[in-house]
Amino acid sequence: MVLILLIATLFILPLILHAPQPESLREINTDNALQRAGSVSGTLLIGIALIATAAATFNAGGYDIAPQLQRLVALSPNAVIKQGRHYQIFSSALVHVNVVHLTGNLIMLALLSVYERRVGHGRFLMVFVVSALTSSLADLALLPDDAMSMGASGGICGLAAGFFLDHDEVTKPDWAKGLAGVLILVVFYSFAASLTVDGGIARVNWAAHIWGAVGGALYIRFIARRATERAT
């Protein structure tokens, strides 16, 4: 529990204390801590949900997930399709296998708060949810029946796609090139992470990362940006 509290502190404090300057050189950031927390409320909400889920599902030692809870909340095609545990499509995006897994995702989430500062918490949360669901559905279709998958990384890869692709005036060729670049980065980082995973007990689900990024990119291109264009 001490470890989880330490992770929570290290996640929340920098987000509230850091005051990045606006993109426009004319503006200057004079926000107080409360306003700064408001500008990254989506990031804080997701991060706190991930940390709270870890606190609820980790062993008493607080380092990795309890096996009986893992079978209950991690995504397993067998459990979803044959046993009707449909909630695993959502719950698997919130649970993590151990502290290292959780910390890696929280670091990426905190870095991607830059994207939330640009587009606001509504779109940020929608991109996360859509990407996490896309990666869960892809897992259902692609994973062997008895395999288990968990982690917020599908949603986080969708946010990474948003960071690169969610701009005004992005043409179709630019969007395609940007998406290809994001996928190369996602695959590179997935394989780099798989080298650090303990010998064969768990593996990085790189396909879920890719489908998370693709889901986020498609949502931004065909729903979110079109809605923005209609509104303006």
Place this chain on the structure above:
Amino acid sequence: MTQRLNRHLERFRAMNLLAPGEKYIGAFFGRTQVELVWFFVMGPLALLTMRQYQVIATDQRIFFLRVSLLGKHTGIDAFDYNEIEEASFVKGLLAYKIFFRFKHGRTLWLDANFKALVAVEGLLFDEVLKNHLERAITWS
């Protein structure tokens, strides 16, 4: 060597932002530095923290055209020279280290190359531009 067109500069010209009688002096492409700490946190992705500007100097103002990672324009800021409190230009091996302190409190550090393998209009920072900026900022 023939100079290639600079699409950021073309875009700037198409915006028609210059006031009547305002004279274009020169332009250069600048990027902010990446802080070393980000390399420890995120590895090569630290390069994403870099911001890029196409800077355009006229006889009255200086424009900062913001350019995204995809090479798209994300906005433009214009400053009269008297809105800049301080500026410095330090020559390195390949690039100038340029510093601006604006009167409203913002600061900006830019690296701007003075050498390159390709010839692109408005890419490099040169002595002419340096002298103009020093004079304009000092006397305003």
